[in-house]
Amino acid sequence: MDIEKCLENIESFAQELLVEGTACELYYHNIEHTMRVVQNAEYIGKLEELNEEQMFIVKSVAWFHDLGYTRCYEGHEDAGIEIAREFLSHQNIEPALIGKIISGIDATRVPQKPKNKLEEIIADADLFDLGTDDYFDLSEKLFLEWDNCIRP
Numbered sequence: 001m002d003i004e005k006c007l008e009n010i011e012s013f014a015q016e017l018l019v020e021g022t023a024c025e026l027y028y029h030n031i032e033h034t035m036r037v038v039q040n041a042e043y044i045g046k047l048e049e050l051n052e053e054q055m056f057i058v059k060s061v062a063w064f065h066d067l068g069y070t071r072c073y074e075g076h077e078d079a080g081i082e083i084a085r086e087f088l089s090h091q092n093i094e095p096a097l098i099g100k101i102i103s104g105i106d107a108t109r110v111p112q113k114p115k116n117k118l119e120e121i122i123a124d125a126d127l128f129d130l131g132t133d134d135y136f137d138l139s140e141k142l143f144l145e146w147d148n149c150i151r152p
Helices: 003-020 031-047 052-064 076-088 095-106 117-131 135-149
Strands: none
Touching: 003 031, 003 052, 003 076, 031 052, 031 117, 052 076, 052 095, 052 117, 076 095, 095 117, 117 135
């Protein structure tokens, strides 16, 4: 498996899916959020000195973790797992690696319950921006999204 090519395929797939549309208007969980999570995962992964395969896992999870929003709002993690499993099964990726990616997506479910270092990294990457100076702007977008998607 060519990790770089596979990651490019995942990135293209995720971006295309998120741009096509989502279950409701996502002010927070949109393509910009996903791209920030990928950057955060890579940043934390470098600090943790992840190897190439581990970095592939956390970046793949970052791209897939919110794709379920393209199908539904509540239960998006399960929908995202289904999307990831379906896509990855056609990418010549060994089942054990797919399992780690699926587990990583599940680790972003609130409340987060990561079971290993890679899951801790992706859970932190997903919430990372809420601990920055962008907190107030991002939290406003999240509340707007909740008003739009949960309390119509």
